[in-house]
Amino acid sequence: MKTHRLVTLLPALALGMTPVISAEAPLADFIRENLEFATAQYTHLLGQVEGKEGLPRTFEQGELKVIPPKDWTSGFFAGSLWYLFEATGKPSWREAARRYTAPIESVKNNTNTHDLGFMLYTSHGQGLRLTGDAHYREVLLTGAGSLSTRFNPAVGCIQSWNARRGWQFPVIIDNMMNLELLTWASRTSGDPKFRDLAIRHADTTIKNHFRADGSSIHVVDYDPATGAIRARQTHQGAADDSAWARGQAWGLYGYTMMARETRQPAYLAQARSIARFLMNHPRLPADRVPYWDFDAPGIPTAPRDASAGAIMCSALFELATLVPPEDAAGYRTFAIGQLRSLGSPAYRANLGENGGFLLMHSTGNLPGKTEIDVPINYADYYFLEALLRCQAGLAPKA
Numbered sequence: 001m002k003t004h005r006l007v008t009l010l011p012a013l014a015l016g017m018t019p020v021i022s023a024e025a026p027l028a029d030f031i032r033e034n035l036e037f038a039t040a041q042y043t044h045l046l047g048q049v050e051g052k053e054g055l056p057r058t059f060e061q062g063e064l065k066v067i068p069p070k071d072w073t074s075g076f077f078a079g080s081l082w083y084l085f086e087a088t089g090k091p092s093w094r095e096a097a098r099r100y101t102a103p104i105e106s107v108k109n110n111t112n113t114h115d116l117g118f119m120l121y122t123s124h125g126q127g128l129r130l131t132g133d134a135h136y137r138e139v140l141l142t143g144a145g146s147l148s149t150r151f152n153p154a155v156g157c158i159q160s161w162n163a164r165r166g167w168q169f170p171v172i173i174d175n176m177m178n179l180e181l182l183t184w185a186s187r188t189s190g191d192p193k194f195r196d197l198a199i200r201h202a203d204t205t206i207k208n209h210f211r212a213d214g215s216s217i218h219v220v221d222y223d224p225a226t227g228a229i230r231a232r233q234t235h236q237g238a239a240d241d242s243a244w245a246r247g248q249a250w251g252l253y254g255y256t257m258m259a260r261e262t263r264q265p266a267y268l269a270q271a272r273s274i275a276r277f278l279m280n281h282p283r284l285p286a287d288r289v290p291y292w293d294f295d296a297p298g299i300p301t302a303p304r305d306a307s308a309g310a311i312m313c314s315a316l317f318e319l320a321t322l323v324p325p326e327d328a329a330g331y332r333t334f335a336i337g338q339l340r341s342l343g344s345p346a347y348r349a350n351l352g353e354n355g356g357f358l359l360m361h362s363t364g365n366l367p368g369k370t371e372i373d374v375p376i377n378y379a380d381y382y383f384l385e386a387l388l389r390c391q392a393g394l395a396p397k398a
C-alpha cells in the first residue's frame with residue numbers, strides 16, 4: 001500500500017540556506033531537490049505551528065494564520081504531510097500527518113458545507129491510501145453521507161453554499177472537487193448512490209457552468225424547487241463573464257478526476273476542452289503561472305495565483321495518463337514547464353522564509369481583499385502532488 005518514492009535524502013538542509021537547482025537540471029534531480037526542500041521547509045513550518053490552536057492556512061504581514069477544522073482549507077496541511085510521508089517513507093512524517101489529520105474528524109457530520117470533500121479527502125483520504133487505517137475509512141464514509149444530504153434532485157446538484165447574497169441554491173465550479181469523496185464512497189461501500197449523485201452533479205455542471213470557449217462561470221444559482229437557473233455570477237472572479245483562474249483549474253482537475261473515476265468519455269472531453277482553453281490562452285504568462293483571473297484588470301502587473309498554477313499542473317499530469325500517447329506528451333510537457341516555474345526561485349520560497357510554506361504568490365480572494373500575493377496551504381498541497389505525479393511518470397513501468 002505504501003510507496004516510498006524518495007528513498008535517499010541529501011544531507012539535511014540548514015535553515016537560511018538558499019535552495020539552488022538549475023532550471024536545466026535533469027527532471028529527476030529537479031523533483032528530488034524540490035522534495036528535499038519541502039521536507040526541510042515543512043520541518044520549519046511544523047515548528048511554527050507547534051503550540052498554536054489551529055491548522056496553518058497562510059502567512060500574511062509576518063504572521064502565520066491558523067484556522068479551525070471547519071475552514072474549507074483545513075485538510076491541506078495534513079495532506080501535504082501525507083505526501084511527505086509518501087515521498088520519504090519516514091515514520092516521523094506519518095506521525096505528523098496523523099496528528100494533523102485527527103482534528104478534522106470533527107467535521108464529518110457537518111451538513112452545512114459542500115467542502116467536506118476538500119477537508120476529509122485530502123487528510124483522511126490520503127491517510128487511508130497510505131496506511132489502510134480502518135478508522136479513516138469510517139470517517140470518510142460518514143462524511144460522504146453528510147455531503148450527500150446537500151444534493152437536490154430538482155437541481156441535479158449538491159448545494160455549495162447555504163443561501164446568501166440573494167442566492168437561493170448557489171453551486172460553484174469548485175464543488176467538482178468534492179465529488180471524489182463520493183465516487184470513493186461508492187467504490188468502498190458497494191452502494192452506488194454516492195457515485196450516482198456525483199455523476200448527476202458533474203452532468204448538470206457541464207450543462208450550466210461552461211461557456212462555448214471552454215471557460216467556466218464561478219457561481220450558478222438555481223431555484224431549489226424547480227431547478228431553473230436564477231443567475232450566473234462570480235464571487236471571487238473579476239467579473240461575472242470573466243475566467244477566474246482557480247475556478248478554471250478546479251474544473252480541469254474535477255473533470256479529469258471524474259474521467260478517471262467513471263471512464264465516461266464526456267468527462268474526458270470536458271477536461272480536454274478546459275485544458276485547451278487554459279493552455280492556449282493569450283494572457284497566460286510565458287512561465288505558465290496564471291494571473292488570478294484571465295480577465296483581470298491591470299495585466300501584466302496583476303497578481304498571479306500560484307495555487308491555480310499548481311492545481312492545473314497536477315491535473316495535467318493526470319490528464320496525460322487518460323489520453324492516447326500521442327496526445328499525452330503535450331499535456332505532460334506543458335505541466336513540466338509549470339512545475340519548473342513553480343519550483344524556481346520566482347515562486348518557491350527560501351528556506352525558513354514565507355512562514356514555512358513552499359510556494360509564494362497565490363491569490364485567495366482578490367475582490368474580497370483577502371490573501372493577495374501570499375502563500376496558501378492548498379498551493380503547497382497541489383505542488384507536492386504534482387511533483388509526485390511527475391515522478392511517478394518517470395518511473396520505469398513494472
Ligand code: GLY
Pocket residue numbers: 072174236246364
Ligand atoms: N472555494 C475555494 C477557493 O477559493 O478556491
